[in-house]
Amino acid sequence: MGWIRRLEWLDLLGILTGLSLMAGLYFALVYAPTERLQGPVQRIFYFHVPSAWVSYLAFFVVFVASILYLWRRSAFWDRLGRASAEVGLVFTTLTIVTGSIWARPIWGTWWTWDARLTTTLILWFIYLAYLAVRSYIADPNRAARFAAILGIIGFVDVPIIHMSVVWWRTLHPEPVVVRAEGPALEPPMLVALLVGLAAMTLLYVYLLVHRVMVEETRDDLQLIRQRLAE
Amino acid sequence: MSGFDRLAALVAKDLLVELRSREVAYSTLVFALLVLLIFNFAFELRVENLQALAPGVLWVTFIFAAVLALSRLFAAERDRGALEGLLLCPVDRGTIYLAKLISALVLMLAVEAVAVPVFIALFGLNLPLGPLGLVAFLGSLGFASVGTLFSALAAHTRTREGLLPLLLFPISVPVIIATVKATGGVVAGEPWGVTLPWLQLLAGFDVLFAGLSYLVFELAVEE
Numbered sequence: 407m408g409w410i411r412r413l414e415w416l417d418l419l420g421i422l423t424g425l426s427l428m429a430g431l432y433f434a435l436v437y438a439p440t441e442r443l444q445g446p447v448q449r450i451f452y453f454h455v456p457s458a459w460v461s462y463l464a465f466f467v468v469f470v471a472s473i474l475y476l477w478r479r480s481a482f483w484d485r486l487g488r489a490s491a492e493v494g495l496v497f498t499t500l501t502i503v504t505g506s507i508w509a510r511p512i513w514g515t516w517w518t519w520d521a522r523l524t525t526t527l528i529l530w531f532i533y534l535a536y537l538a539v540r541s542y543i544a545d546p547n548r549a550a551r552f553a554a555i556l557g558i559i560g561f562v563d564v565p566i567i568h569m570s571v572v573w574w575r576t577l578h579p580e581p582v583v584v585r586a587e588g589p590a591l592e593p594p595m596l597v598a599l600l601v602g603l604a605a606m607t608l609l610y611v612y613l614l615v616h617r618v619m620v621e622e623t624r625d626d627l628q629l630i631r632q633r634l635a636e
Numbered sequence: 637m638s639g640f641d642r643l644a645a646l647v648a649k650d651l652l653v654e655l656r657s658r659e660v661a662y663s664t665l666v667f668a669l670l671v672l673l674i675f676n677f678a679f680e681l682r683v684e685n686l687q688a689l690a691p692g693v694l695w696v697t698f699i700f701a702a703v704l705a706l707s708r709l710f711a712a713e714r715d716r717g718a719l720e721g722l723l724l725c726p727v728d729r730g731t732i733y734l735a736k737l738i739s740a741l742v743l744m745l746a747v748e749a750v751a752v753p754v755f756i757a758l759f760g761l762n763l764p765l766g767p768l769g770l771v772a773f774l775g776s777l778g779f780a781s782v783g784t785l786f787s788a789l790a791a792h793t794r795t796r797e798g799l800l801p802l803l804l805f806p807i808s809v810p811v812i813i814a815t816v817k818a819t820g821g822v823v824a825g826e827p828w829g830v831t832l833p834w835l836q837l838l839a840g841f842d843v844l845f846a847g848l849s850y851l852v853f854e855l856a857v858e859e
Contacts, residue, residue, distance in 0.1 A: 476855060528809050531806035534802070538799060539799065542794050542798075543792060543794070545792075551856075551858065552792070555852050556803065559782075559852070560806075560807065566810050566844070567809050570810040570813045570814060570841075
């Protein structure tokens, strides 16, 4: 993947990400009106929902990369899966933390065993295991293969976990954007949310590309060390 | 040999090894009984709270014991280098998976078959054995089907036994929820209309997890 390094587009992407994050802050904290019932604490929604979206996106990328790795057996797909799982785990943590901060004043508790919260927590554990598998296996090919198996099973498991936890109980607010009757958000709020979504997605892509490059360098180093030892 | 004969031969081999050494069965069973003992102190199990706590107590016990048994599932093959021998046998990897799954299931059910009567005797709660046996079978099947796959994965890691619960518990949450709910219905003597949806869900999970594990097992043992 030498072309990634040669091009300047990564710097451009970094600048764009920084700008859009600042725009996201402006839209979330200044532009969007204060919610009538919840007050200013509702503004965390503009960070919470984009983080959750990016986690699901990241784990979907892990799923696709896992399938492609098992099919093609190329190190690139393995690195992509590894990188995306790590970034996804960070955003899942962000989702849970921002959600807790919001839940404390609104629900009166940091945590409840609601369907969405429980699913997210289990998701967090699954991808923690995904990264653990990688670090506990010495042989890199085997580590990649096992992680890919987990990347597939884990993702297929998500809707099943969600369904079973929904049957178990639920309390989380219903979706306000994607629903049959059209968005229930006020237009300025929707704009703030969309800017937040775009900024977080850019941040994800930026971090992902960097993470893949770090993994690539690490693999190269490993190879050089091996050659030197021979 | 037909596919079925091969499967039977592999299961017979595992069970024979276990019958001769009784290594896993004894340690797992004693472990299960000790967990029940600890639960008694932890929750001060009495007749008043027993009906509400029984499903949780039973399944935490069974699942912990199952992890112990599953972590030893590929131990003999790994320690004595017999995994290569097994893989060189003229059987496909799916058959090896099914054989290991059946061995694990037999072991789990054997431990449960001893632990449940002990539970009834110790705590004096009358459990309907027939329906409970059905729930235990379906629940153990679901747990063992993913467990067998992950046991094969964990056998190759540095921490071996340490990694198995990390992989197994989050993935098997749907099975655990459905099993505990169904057991709760059975213990409380609810009408079948309440318990049946959970049993159907559980059967669905069993098919899904066993099918998926059967398909990817080949990748887990590939050399």
